[in-house]
Amino acid sequence: MEAWSQFVQLLFSGLTLGSIYALVALGFVITYSVTGILNLAQGDFAMLGALICIALVKSGVPFVLAIGMSMLAVMVIGGLFERLAIQRARHASVAVLIIITIGASFVFRGIALLVWGTDPYALRPFAGWESLSMFGAVIQWQSIWAIIISITSFIGLHLFFQRTYFGKAVAACVINPFAARLMGIDIRKMSIGAVAVSAGLGALAGMVIAPISGASYDMGIMIGLKAFIAAVVGGLTNAPAAIAGAFLVGLLESFAEGYLSSGYKDAISFGLLLLVLFFMPNGLFAKMTGKRV
Numbered sequence: 703m704e705a706w707s708q709f710v711q712l713l714f715s716g717l718t719l720g721s722i723y724a725l726v727a728l729g730f731v732i733t734y735s736v737t738g739i740l741n742l743a744q745g746d747f748a749m750l751g752a753l754i755c756i757a758l759v760k761s762g763v764p765f766v767l768a769i770g771m772s773m774l775a776v777m778v779i780g781g782l783f784e785r786l787a788i789q790r791a792r793h794a795s796v797a798v799l800i801i802i803t804i805g806a807s808f809v810f811r812g813i814a815l816l817v818w819g820t821d822p823y824a825l826r827p828f829a830g831w832e833s834l835s836m837f838g839a840v841i842q843w844q845s846i847w848a849i850i851i852s853i854t855s856f857i858g859l860h861l862f863f864q865r866t867y868f869g870k871a872v873a874a875c876v877i878n879p880f881a882a883r884l885m886g887i888d889i890r891k892m893s894i895g896a897v898a899v900s901a902g903l904g905a906l907a908g909m910v911i912a913p914i915s916g917a918s919y920d921m922g923i924m925i926g927l928k929a930f931i932a933a934v935v936g937g938l939t940n941a942p943a944a945i946a947g948a949f950l951v952g953l954l955e956s957f958a959e960g961y962l963s964s965g966y967k968d969a970i971s972f973g974l975l976l977l978v979l980f981f982m983p984n985g986l987f988a989k990m991t992g993k994r995v
Contacts (some may be wrong), residue, residue: 710838715845723853726745733889739796745926746814748908785894940985
């Protein structure tokens, strides 16, 4: 019975981590698919979202409103980042563009360090302060919220891309930017929209994880790295595959920490990344969905 309880505990822990990684990994996929740029500052959007939300809540803004305002603020930051950095260097080489995103990551982190300092901050749970007992395991309500919010976000994004004009235009740019341009779609507007949506997803991920692990100026580094691993493992141009990759990485980390040692979980994630890059560079689930042009 104890072994079963531990298994359930680790399963929920892995699903929670996978939900967070999936939100940030989706940002990687959307930005890369539309702009062709690997935005290594994606994890810092999570940090900004969490810290801005905490600051708003402390200043007396109602919690739900603070979440919305934080997402909006980070989306504006993402849009400005796209307009001032990515768009201006759109003709540069891939290496230069990646370096620009790394530089932006340092800038975001530096600003956060100046504003919030090095101390970690806590955000209250979305709802439900008490833990939930399930199959002998103790589950935090915030973990359940993380899974629910992630699933809701995925469904919302799916409807957005399938049912709205802007979403269809972005999807067309993902499938074939040249053909989309011929159909009169403004690639530049789609680019800023894609980065802004990615930033909003990152901010949401940061606010979801903040009540569990806290928030600090450097929290985006590891979240960004793990989400990047998830996106590459699943498939960098395939959103459902990236989500599957995120849950795979989250579950592997959780079970490695529970059954082996906490020191192994990062090594296993990076080892998985190397194996995928060596043997399946298109990702483990690259054939899960196809593109139709």
